[in-house]
Amino acid sequence: MRNPKDFWAGLLFLAIGICAATIVYASDYELGSASKMGPGYFPIWIAGGLMCLGGILALKSFATDGPSLGTWATKPLMLITLGTLAFGAIVTWAGLVPAIVLLVMLASFSSIHFRLTWSLPLALGLAAISVLVFVKGLGMAVPVMPHVLGY
């Protein structure tokens, strides 16, 4: 292919369209008729459209020239996703402070400028600001620290 960005975008849309159509059929969403549409009518048209456009994009990518994909930010992608997942996983029972510290440490590790000397203070500072603003200031019902510690 000569246009990788279009090729992969096309493939992505095609795949999403196929998945959606499969779900519509497999879970038996009724299509209904034009005057009385069922829950599957609108989604199946959209899925069909996505498949068509995805196919067109992918095929056209053999005929047009385009820039390469370039480098992927693999490390930031993984660490930031992991950090966000970790935040969600522990915030309910461990509280805001540990969740924020974990997220900031994981995320800042993806920077080429990573130093413990700035990332740890940043993590603690953000935790303090968040607790002050969201919990004390706006009165949101979010746990601050683990229940074990009596908060």
Add this chain to the structure above:
Amino acid sequence: MDIFGNLLTGFGTALSPAHLAYCFIGVLLGTLIGVLPGIGPVSAIALLLPATYALPPTASLIMLAGIYYGAQYGGSTTAILINLPGESGSVVTTIDGHQMARKGRAGVALATAAISSFIAGTVATFVIALFAPPLSLLALKFNSHEYFSLMVLGLMGSIVLASGSLVKGTAMVLLGLLLGCVGTDVETARERFTFGLPELADGFGFVIIAMGIFGLGEVIKNLEDQRAAEVISKKIAGLMPTRQDLRRMIAPSLRGTALGSLLGVLPGGGAVLASFAAYTLESRTARPPEGFGNGAIEGVAAPEAANNAGAQTSFIPMLTLGIPSNPVMALMIGAMLIQGIQPGPLVIQQQPAMFWGIIASMWIGNVMLLVLNLPLVGMWARMISAPYHMLFPSILVFSAIGVYTIAGKQMDVFFLAGFGVLGYVLMKLECEPAPLLLAFILGPMMEENFRRAMQLAHGDVTSFLTRPISAGLLAVSLLALVVAISPSIRSRRQEAFKD
């Protein structure tokens, strides 16, 4: 129609000390967040949304409107000082604005942006006061057919205006519509695409998708290339424009305002289209001695006036029709729903104090921006020089807290992470996310109106073409598409987005 009586009601509401304070806080916070590189109005509003949950409806909307203008202005500051547009509305500003900054006229450029925005804001406030009431009366006549066609126009607008290929834009719209299908089907109560997860019974939250794609996705994208952006560290001297500067900015500001007010009303348009169009118009009419692209003050004044006017008049379809014309307005609708207000033509009649209060506070917010920013320009400049590696963890923290505090569900944070990955991949493949977001918010409304319209017409698709207003809206959408495809416009469009 007693405009002045209405505006007086509005100022009565907006000038109460509490509302003035919220307006000020909104403008200040908005500027503060908007100045940060890589954060535009969408992310700024999404980040600050939780801060308004606890406020009464009018106060929260006044504050959000303030955040919007503040963020918009903050984006221009970043564009001028470090040549990095915080949002698409200030892309054009970088061309001449940054050149002015390099010539040591950063202060004048920033002042020009503030003054022309203020001129635009003042005019646009009157435009809204003038046109919102009659439009809401017209909107009461709208039926499912008209609503559907209007949304088609909105989506078409977002496809045509998105940078990159039309095929990708259309596919992004379809993807947004598909994401909008997730959740319980309104008519049959059948759950769709929920995978049995109770968290998905009401569909994805808009804030989750917006923050995931625009917040997380963009952070990851920015970390691809970790070399520092060029920063103007030269001392900003000579803030005030000279008399000659002022004379030169008046006409472009007014032209930009007129164009912006007009284009802002169009669904899918708003600030971005307005600023591009204003710059193009200026390059045809004005003759700056230094030429465009070399720091012409006209090249800053016109797009800045236009994007502010467009930002403001884009409230018109939101407040009168309940239809968001851009992602920012979609967030505003989300905020209104959280406050228990159903946006639509009835708001103006049922809650006149709130409606006119918001409009009056727009003007007050513009005054505050002017007063606030002229003295604070030096501080913004210093803030921008904060290194990105200390900035992005903060963005992540506020996104995660913002999403978690919507409903206190950890599953929402997991979705946030997922949309971050999707956002990064889409940006990597040069698929602009704005059409997806707009389609996502319009999707459920569109499907509902489509089904109702088809039911009324007994399955006859041509009924969309036999009703005059609906047919007119569809004709305009088609025209937009034809114009975008036509070869001469196409090449110019690509040129415009290249800058």
